[in-house]
Amino acid sequence: MLDSNLLTKLVTAAVCLTVLCGCVENAPSQGRSAAPVPPPLATEPIGLQITRAEPRLAGVPFRVLLDFESPSDLAFCADRPQTSTAAAHTGQTALKLDAAAPVNVKLASLVSGGAFPGHWTMIGGYFRSVGGPARVTLDYRVPSSPQPVLQRSVDLPDAAQWTGVFLDLASLAAKPQAEVGQLTLQVEGAAALCDDVLLVDNAQAFVTPAPTDEPGSTWTVRQAGFNIFIDRPQHFRITLKTPDASPEGWTVEESSDVRVRLVAAAGKFWTLYADGRQYKDAQFSPITKSMGEAAAEYAAQHASPATIEVADEFGRIDRDTPGDQNNDGYNE
Secondary structure (H helix, E strand, C coil): CCCHHHHHHHHHHHHHHHHHHHHHHHCCCCCCCCCCCCCCCCCCCHHHHHHHHCHHHCCCCEEEEECCCCHHHHHHECCCCEEECCCCCCCCCEEEECCCCCEEECHHHCCCCCCECCCCCEEEEEEEEEEEEEEEEEEEECCCCCCCCEEEEEEECCCCCCEEEEEEHHHHCCCCECCCCEEEEEEEEEEEEEEEEEEECCCEEEECCCCCCCCCCCCEEEEECCEEEEEECCCEEEEEECCCCCCCCEEEEEECCCEEEEEEHHHEEEEEECCCEEEECCEEEECCHHHCCHHHHHHHHHHCCCCCCCCHHHCCCCCCCCCCCCCCCCCC
């Protein structure tokens, strides 16, 4: 029989060997890049492909009006346009747009039931230039108006990338109309491809006052169309653009009845507090003058924060967060 101490040592050695082998096997090899993400399957539903290509639409209600995978989609476009299989945002086919040859999408045949736009806050699609820089213009017109009700132009880069171009329907929500107009797609410069014409409902209420709250005692944080609204009655109201309106637009990353944190392109952050404080580009400033002398105190506190000390047995200070400019544990 084996000595009990010797048996214990053998078992311990075997466990350690198993753990070490497992760690080496599961760890990425030195210098080896991460495995590439598999492309979407051509057999996946178009809606699923869209959320893969545009992660921001995951969890956001949208309706695909035209994906140009079926020849019947062209029946909803005036002016007899053509499709192309040279590239596609999803699926295998996209609409071809030639310079100075607008394509009119007959929305009345695609949207039915109730006044337009209903709960939808944006309409548009995804575009890609072909052979050089191009400029895409979207118009929304109704039969009773000779001028566009909505219009927007966006420059497409001379690169193999798809750009979402949308119109803000939230501005029409206050006066919905029974008559549905038409969406005009037009390109200048080089030719372009268009794919996945969508209706999107990005309306979201992040923070709303309770029915028992006194007016002005708390704030509302909500989004609709191209705008984010941060409103505390009798104190301040801020309107910010979303990424659908501008490449430098803001996205709500965190929200509560105390603060809201926003993030934009190039790693920009903006944190606002319901009491009137804001921190943008690592600088403090008051949102409203009603803060009075407290604003000066907060500014001094931000410029020279208190020293943080943590006993070794309780952990350590994280001095390496992206917003900590001088590694003192205070995130400016």
